Amino acid sequence: MYTGLEDPVTHVHHFELQIDLQGVRDDARCRIFPATLSKISQQWFFKLPPRSITSWDGFVRTFYSQFSSAMPLPAEPNDLVDIKQKDNYPLKEYIQRFMREATKVKTLSDDDKLIAINSGIKAKSLFWSSLKRKVARTTQEFLDQTKEFIKLKEAKRKVDKPTQSVTEQWKIDVGNTSIPAEGAKNGAKNGKHNNENGNSGNLNDNKKPKTAEQSKPWEYVPNFTTCSILLETRRTFLMLHRLSYHTEDLHR
Template structure:
């Protein structure tokens, strides 16, 4: 491949080979408005899986840029990009305004479980915010998530009786109470409760056709018994009292 006139790549990078089976059609383009910290690691993972390493990534990475980011790339001085690590530092510096602000460990303490918030939703919300903290130890995460559990809830009472030592142990304990909350929520649903009642009543009651047949047989037996009783009474001799003189 000939070196393009005014290319930001150095002669060494232009000479690096690219695998013939390399594919990049499904990659998401970077316009300069997205988070560069999430775009670069995803690109590095894809290139590693396809056998692209070292500084050959520089030539491929330029194909993932569009709009503002692409205009910035072609304005770089010819031969200014000499290595992948150096290019990443320049890239991060240029689009640092698009990076999300990193939270501090103390910010996690402010994430409290709301009054009507299910335990599952709260844990998902907390773990999502915890990913924004750059330097967060497991102990710090465990302390913050324990302090944010709704006071006097069943899970809160369980944690007071027996504390957890790791975040994974906390999540395992929480899973039991999440299942309990979901079961209670299903019972509180009128539609599901009605369906359960109908299902239960259907098991208890018998088939109405069978009941009518049995009822008809029983009615016939009673009528026969009454008729036979009337016939026996008619056969008995009737005695009348004679009036004394």
């Protein structure tokens, strides 16, 4: 549906493509085309004078004239020179963007396209250096070199990825290793005491060097490893516990 804000040329071309596949005649096109209009464009069509449409070509010219403000400005070959590969911008995305904009230029020679796409490559990059060693004579040769370079770069990335993963995993394991703080260890053992010779000293003075075992994370070790099955209710055990305390007080 055409609302009056899109490109009218693109809409007509799309409509003609669908109609040509079905073999519709020009007089029938004038009757079918209004069904693709909506909002402002539909209001414009209903305001046309009766019997003002005499042919399909004349109707298209009137349609273009009415919605000419929605037509995009035609792209020029010089506009392609402004497309540059910025820092940290992948080569693949730059090529895709350039070729997409190049399709908007009506008259563009292969030499102009090659000059524009070469000028946008980031200077002193790896691909820029490759182009200096092997100059592309046509746009197709340039695109072929681009494909080979991108494939080589992706293959190298796949080879380097496992090594990076192992290194990153080692950093994560080391980072997750928890070592007790020095203040917590020293706070429990700090203070002067008398040794066997009667001299005062600190426990930290006789501490052994830290080993790999001491660097491991602390693990919880339960005090009781076996449990007995209760044969009475908890209420009975509580009453017996209170009775034993009462008996001790009487003996005192």
